[in-house]
Amino acid sequence: MARATGKSEAVYERLKGDIESLRLRPGAKLGEVQLGEELGASRTPVREAIRRLAGEGLVDFVPGEVARVAAISLGGVRALFEFRMLLEPRAAASVATVGAADERTLVPFRELLVRLEVFDESFRALDSSAQAGSYQEFYGITEAFDQAVIAACRNPYLARTIRDLRSQTVRLRHLSHSGPRRMLTSLEEHRAMLKAVTHGDAQAAEAACRHHLAQTLQALIDSLTGLDPTLGTDVSLDVAG
């Protein structure tokens, strides 16, 4: 068929969204027949989508068994952030370096910096109940930042790996909304990253990104251990900030 909206792609996007948003809980069974009926597709596109999601680590898949939404463990979260801390600071530095030589690549980052400043000002003017409604815009900015880094990244392997990891990060965010205090510090961290990048300061960009990831991981851990103290630990590789 290969219709304009490709059914396999549609199922993939739908499933990905449902997993990221936790509408599908970790460990939930992903039966091919059942999902096909729910999404109005046959098994073939569903199968394909499940394999793709397994490749991104959003689905636990063992041949012959029912696929399940990937479990979340404290160790897994640590490993994820340790890995991100290896990739993303380097990507940020690379973007800053490239931007220093080619102004055009910095345009989206300058726009984001403006958008962030506008948001910051309006946010501080709100009372706490109204602030809650601002999460959307804030997450929009952080998402756009990550996307901009990926788009500006010249190394396709690095770009792709970072992109594939985003889904998992998004899901973790949905698992534990941090309070407005963390949001403000995160905003500050993004300001630092944006300024470093737009100034073409690779070293500062790298440091700011490392700091941001370390802070985010810490907030996540606090939030998770509060939610469920029985998650489990292990996994190595240093997590220096």
Added chain:
Amino acid sequence: MARATGKSEAVYERLKGDIESLRLRPGAKLGEVQLGEELGASRTPVREAIRRLAGEGLVDFVPGEVARVAAISLGGVRALFEFRMLLEPRAAASVATVGAADERTLVPFRELLVRLEVFDESFRALDSSAQAGSYQEFYGITEAFDQAVIAACRNPYLARTIRDLRSQTVRLRHLSHSGPRRMLTSLEEHRAMLKAVTHGDAQAAEAACRHHLAQTLQALIDSLTGLDPTLGTDVSLDVAG
């Protein structure tokens, strides 16, 4: 069916081998029907295998079009090695650190060091025609080293990403067998990496790995530009040794 030998898996392994060994040349068409007939399978397992290989970068895949064996470009090779240089030195350092605390993880590395010394001695005793026949054992050692690093790597994301990249590296090796001179320097580089790891010296392991990758890339570039000067360039991210 889900027979012990899983047909999808078999097709995947076969295709992967054929692509790595260049029996299937870059750009070769991978028609699902044709491959199915050749490998004695229906389209379904073939499709699955092709998607997996596309995920590993061994196949260029555009929905609706015929899948093709991934092209090779000088820029792509550079990007691959830049990315490996970000991951593997870190993994080597991590393995050295872990090994310093837990002797058991070093066992395979000690064994490899012995195997390498034995090979080195016997290799130097051969005349140049007989040396050519030793490539197999040498590549076996380097392969085993990479596998050991992956196995010892505590971070599953890092381990998996390095593993997925190996196929491409193997293919490049088949594309351009370097001469015995490069083999000897590569052997020396592996000795350095093994010694650093078994001594628990993370910094030395990282440096040795970076050096090895830089040297390998250089040898590859020399070999490739000699083979086909019309490959194309571009791609950034520094390749410091």
Added chain:
DNA sequence: CGCCCGTAAGCTGTATACAGAAAAGTGTGC
């Protein structure tokens, strides 16, 4: 009361059928 085993239902792996989109080949017009 708990454990084990057998049966049955459900699910995945694979093969195949059908519809529509690429792609290749062919013939025509310039």
Added chain:
DNA sequence: GCACACTTTTCTGTATACAGCTTACGGGCG
């Protein structure tokens, strides 16, 4: 002789059918 348009073929995307493995449930035994 070359470019373009059309026809035909081939391929992919999707749906569905069948076989064997997994798993869940229920009954019997210790």
